[in-house]
Amino acid sequence: MPVDSRRLQGPESAFSYTLLEKKDANAEESILSADMQKMLIDSKQIRKDKRKPTDARPLFLRTGIISQAKGSAYIEQGNTKLVCGVYGPREVQKKSDFRLNGQLFCEFKFAPFSCQKRRSHQQDNEELVLSGLLREALEAAVCLHHFPKAQVEVNVMVIENDGSPLAAALTCASLALSSASIPMYDLVVGASVRQLPKVLLLDPTKDEEWQPELSHDQNNSNLTVGYMPSMQQVCAYVHEGVSNTEDLEQMLKLVTEYCLKVQPIVQLCLKETVEKMLANEGENKDAE
């Protein structure tokens, strides 16, 4: 990606045509939580995509998707699709960063066409913060002391963003890291939950996610958690919106229970990867 770091581009005058959409009067008033809830979930507690509030979207995982990378993984969580590539351990690129423990460099990027509103091809502030969050979460899981003076690069590219990109990135990155044979304490499983005044929605889609623009109400928020199920440790925690501490406790419990259920799926994918790698090695030895 050509990155021009010397010039500051002025603001673009182009804007999305969806702003010209005629909004009906009902939509204008439904900033209130009660109507928002009606929009997302009907009286029988079924969401727009026919899920129950505590149902997550179907998960698809595959490793070895980038042949040149040391390890890679692809995740599909409903319509959210992202790819993660892991390179390393290799020598630290910047000479000043010389540490006794290994270092992790994470890059989180939305493809320009991945979201409803076009993203710039350079990392903007939101992506930089998400990269930092991803790095801090993975640093808790990776055994950094196993590769001193070296660095591992984790690159996440979101191909389609339909809600919970950070949660999917956490799961995908830890799968990619483990398939790259980077020593880790535990797999990180990411999950997110949307809080509405009377119900919690697990694994929200983009439409269900809390938007800072729309909701100005109490008890409306979004929580993304990165959890290490075997060690029972939370390594990433991001909450946005207005909540009470009691609600936060409930949301955390829901998310950790979900992560425990997802862990065997990730482990199964990893097991199949290892079996395939061993089978390939066996074939190569036979060929020799």
Next chain:
Amino acid sequence: MAEILLSEAEKAFIHHGVQDDLRCDGRTRLDYRPIILETGLVSNASGSSRLRLANSDVLVGVKVELASPLPEKPLEGRLEFFVDCSANATPEFEGRGGEDLANEICRFLQMSYMSGDTINLAELSVLAGQQCWVLYVDILILECGGNLYDTVSLAVKSALYTTQIPSIKVATMDGDQPELELSEDPYDTKRLNTQNVPCLVTLMKIGNHYLVDPTPEEECCSSSGVVVAVSGTKKITAVRKIGSGSLHPESLVSMLKTASEVGAVVNKILMKTLLEEERAGKTQKVGFMR
């Protein structure tokens, strides 16, 4: 966060102190260091404040300007944050070193201000869909002595409290073009309601306990913590886990509960102090001489 090198013995000393609820400087685990606050220092800014939390020094200036509102939100004004970690604060911020931290603080502030009804942005609208007030909140980190998130949030809240927004009247002319008239009286201004504006509380975990307002040495001993944005009504508007360690869900929940209690107290004391300063009137400014 200048290069803090602690020996194992020093780290053990801090750990034991925290266990006994007696930190190196004599505080308990939930005590803040002394805070010095002064507002209205910068004459060219619509609102300003300087907050010194022990060794952390932050200067905030708020400038109000007229601009067109965002197309998605035609009836609201905006708040734009910018954090500048100057190289004066600590040698690590030299060049572009402080950019990451500045970006994180900026983004977290934006998130915590956008949630809920912390600040009523509809008040900042002048002419629906055409003109609105934009508050540029510029934060200068002059010195870094640990616990930047808290210092910055308290300074920003104080600066917004004292921000004067000029009154503008919309005069409709015969043609379609409405004209904006600025009030002739320079003291005819309005202020924002900052009652619900959140304060950030940082809690770092050391051993089995957590601390409020960590010093740089304590930050070095700790591997993880949370930053919680607590609004005036004791609600939590944003949370982020910081540091490269991990937390058990139960300790995380108890940290959140403590943070909301501490945040409520901090909010109350800050508002009280700001009211007192306002009542004291335009006495001699101490400024940077102290």
